[in-house]
Amino acid sequence: MSAVATEPGLTGTVSRARAGLIRQALMERKAAALGLGIIAFFVILAIAAPLIAPYSTTARTCAVFAPPSASHWFGCDDGGIDMLSEIISGGRISLIIGFAATLIAMLIGGGVGIASGYFGRWLDITLMRITDYLLVIPDLAFAMVIADVWGPSLSHVIGVIAILEWATTARIIRAQVMSVKERVYIKRARSIGASHARIIGRHILPQVGPLLMANTVLTVAVAIYLETALAFLGLEDPTTTTWGTILEHAFDRAAVSAGAWWAIVPDGLVITLLIMGCFLLGQAIEDALNPRLKVAHLSSRRWALRPLAGRGPGAI
Amino acid sequence: MRGADYVIRRAGFALLTIFIAITINFFLFRVLPGNVVSDLARVPHATPQLRHALTVQFGLDKPKWEQYLIYLRQLARGNMGVSFATQQPVSQLLLNDLKNTIPMVTIGTLGAIAVGIATGILSAWRRASAADHVSTNLAIAFYAFPTQFLGLMLLILLGGLLPTSGMENPYAGVFGPQSSIARVQDIGLHLILPALTLLLTLYGEFTLIMRSSMLETLGEDYVLTARAKGLTDRRIIARHVVRNALLPIATLVALSIGWIVGGAILVEYIFSWPGIGQALWQAINQRDYPMLQGGFLILAVSVVVVNLLADLAYFKLDPRISQ
Numbered sequence: 001m002s003a004v005a006t007e008p009g010l011t012g013t014v015s016r017a018r019a020g021l022i023r024q025a026l027m028e029r030k031a032a033a034l035g036l037g038i039i040a041f042f043v044i045l046a047i048a049a050p051l052i053a054p055y056s057t058t059a060r061t062c063a064v065f066a067p068p069s070a071s072h073w074f075g076c077d078d079g080g081i082d083m084l085s086e087i088i089s090g091g092r093i094s095l096i097i098g099f100a101a102t103l104i105a106m107l108i109g110g111g112v113g114i115a116s117g118y119f120g121r122w123l124d125i126t127l128m129r130i131t132d133y134l135l136v137i138p139d140l141a142f143a144m145v146i147a148d149v150w151g152p153s154l155s156h157v158i159g160v161i162a163i164l165e166w167a168t169t170a171r172i173i174r175a176q177v178m179s180v181k182e183r184v185y186i187k188r189a190r191s192i193g194a195s196h197a198r199i200i201g202r203h204i205l206p207q208v209g210p211l212l213m214a215n216t217v218l219t220v221a222v223a224i225y226l227e228t229a230l231a232f233l234g235l236e237d238p239t240t241t242t243w244g245t246i247l248e249h250a251f252d253r254a255a256v257s258a259g260a261w262w263a264i265v266p267d268g269l270v271i272t273l274l275i276m277g278c279f280l281l282g283q284a285i286e287d288a289l290n291p292r293l294k295v296a297h298l299s300s301r302r303w304a305l306r307p308l309a310g311r312g313p314g315a316i
Numbered sequence: 317m318r319g320a321d322y323v324i325r326r327a328g329f330a331l332l333t334i335f336i337a338i339t340i341n342f343f344l345f346r347v348l349p350g351n352v353v354s355d356l357a358r359v360p361h362a363t364p365q366l367r368h369a370l371t372v373q374f375g376l377d378k379p380k381w382e383q384y385l386i387y388l389r390q391l392a393r394g395n396m397g398v399s400f401a402t403q404q405p406v407s408q409l410l411l412n413d414l415k416n417t418i419p420m421v422t423i424g425t426l427g428a429i430a431v432g433i434a435t436g437i438l439s440a441w442r443r444a445s446a447a448d449h450v451s452t453n454l455a456i457a458f459y460a461f462p463t464q465f466l467g468l469m470l471l472i473l474l475g476g477l478l479p480t481s482g483m484e485n486p487y488a489g490v491f492g493p494q495s496s497i498a499r500v501q502d503i504g505l506h507l508i509l510p511a512l513t514l515l516l517t518l519y520g521e522f523t524l525i526m527r528s529s530m531l532e533t534l535g536e537d538y539v540l541t542a543r544a545k546g547l548t549d550r551r552i553i554a555r556h557v558v559r560n561a562l563l564p565i566a567t568l569v570a571l572s573i574g575w576i577v578g579g580a581i582l583v584e585y586i587f588s589w590p591g592i593g594q595a596l597w598q599a600i601n602q603r604d605y606p607m608l609q610g611g612f613l614i615l616a617v618s619v620v621v622v623n624l625l626a627d628l629a630y631f632k633l634d635p636r637i638s639q
Contacts, residue, residue, distance in 0.1 A: 140578030
């Protein structure tokens with residue numbers, strides 16, 4: 001498939017080259033495809049949760065801490081509730097929190113990054129001081145304090161995570177916008193009277209789009225990580241079931257000393273798998289955007305000179 | 317001089333951030349439901365007069381900006397208030413906790429940096445080999461493991477071999493005095509699991525960054541020159557590549573201090589390590605606002621300070637940035 005891929009940057013327009021990069025990253029890198037596959041799997045699982053979950057998550061269907069068996073693949077928790085069903089429906093809420101928080105964070109981060117980089121001056125200075133503060137402050141401690149101040153609820157957890165996670169994105173987008181803004185075609189567009197809104201919408205946004213996308217995927221991972229951590233510390237609505245609260249319950253109700261590893265391991269692995277999926281996909285897009293990583297003068301197997309043009313098999 | 321300029325600018329920025337943290341800290345806790353008066357006046361038959369007297373005594377009748385100034389003045393003297401739960405000065409309690417946290421976090425973090433750098437170098441050097449694949453995938457996996465899950469796994473796997481809770485054996489001194497060597501040994505044993513959890517949860521990111529930083533450096537022209545000169549691979553890596561590739565690690569350490577603190581909170585909670593993260597968690601559960609406020613402030617200030625140190629170290633390592 002990838003052997004016939006030609007370098008789109010040489011022929012297409014700039015924005016098409018960027019869009020092509022992501023497609024190319026997906027095709028060339030198994031890691032990216034794997035990551036996308038994992039994310040898609042969990043999204044489908046979450047959407048179809050009520051249809052798939054074998055048992056109820058509120059009614060007792062087996063003995064306390066019953067080990068895994070043919071009828072209960074992942075065993076049961078301290079209340080005699082099927083772990084598999086809990087994980088499937090817990091994923092629903094965890095994904096909602098992760099995606100919703102990321103969406104808000106990306107809207108804020110992208111907006112702040114573009115505004116800051118494009119307009120500069122005092123707006124830039126003010127916004128960047130705010131991101132400085134958010135970047136420096138310890139995430140989890142801040143989230144604990146705010147979650148405690150606001151009280152435990154789903155929307156509060158989403159809000160806390162969104163507030164904390166937009167700063168990195170804003171920084172990265174700002175840097176990109178600042179360099180794009182100086183390019184000639186932007187100056188030309190302005191000189192023929194294009195409005196700021198048009199320049200941002202038509203010329204800047206397509207340029208920062210892939211970067212924003214890579215960041216979105218990486219932020220989903222961070223958001224889910226933070227969700228499980230907050231839940232583990234007991235700062236989430238205790239009536240909901242999420243991947244985080246499953247671990248919390250297992251720890252709280254002494255699953256470790258009861259030897260009930262099945263109350264911990266499957267849930268932890270599911271969280272890990274999703275975070276890994278996001279990481280693989282996000283990293284692959286980022287790598288595709290940074291061609292410098294493809295050159296090495298020293299390697300145990302082969303060494304390559306920096307290609308004059310092109311990338312991958314089509315390089316010259 | 318440029319160097320002095322840089323140091324002053326970074327230090328000024330750190331001071332500003334601390335000031336913002338203090339200010340946010342003040343207002344954040346003023347929007348909390350309830351205050352010291354509703355706490356102390358919970359006795360039956362608390363009269364409006366008692367409430368009023370308490371309000372005046374704690375200065376809560378004053379306008380917000382005046383309370384803010386009082387808060388700043390008291391903070392400057394090291395007064396962080398009195399814990400609701402234990403009635404002891406918050407600053408003293410937190411200082412004690414900080415003393416317990418620092419060794420555990422330092423050992424875990426330094427271990428993570430060392431392991432991360434070593435595996436990162438190996439991965440980049442033997443790029444695309446089996447060793448690279450194993451090490452990179454392990455790093456991604458450990459990077460993705462939630463800290464609390466790693467901690468629980470270690471509890472399950474090693475819980476029988478090593479102490480899993482607290483910082484020392486509570487019965488050690490009961491049947492006669494304990495020698496200081498035995499005490500250090502005891503604390504060391506208790507420290508293994510929390511520090512190991514922190515190490516494992518942090519090292520993956522260092523591996524990945526070190527690897528890509530090495531790969532980026534390997535593409536530089538001076539590496540080609542060194543190779544053309546006929547230097548051995550080992551010498552090129554050790555003398556030319558690693559030293560430059562280490563720079564992003566300094567940045568990463570600065571950037572991930574927030575995460576390290578987050579990891580430490582979870583680790584302390586799991587292993588009941590009597591540190592500042594545990595104190596924060598207890599403060600939340602006991603609604604002990606002065607402790608919570610003080611603990612958060614201390615964490616924020618220490619992160620800013622370590623960040624400043626990392627910045628200065630980076631400046632020392634790479635003089636190019638001042639130009």
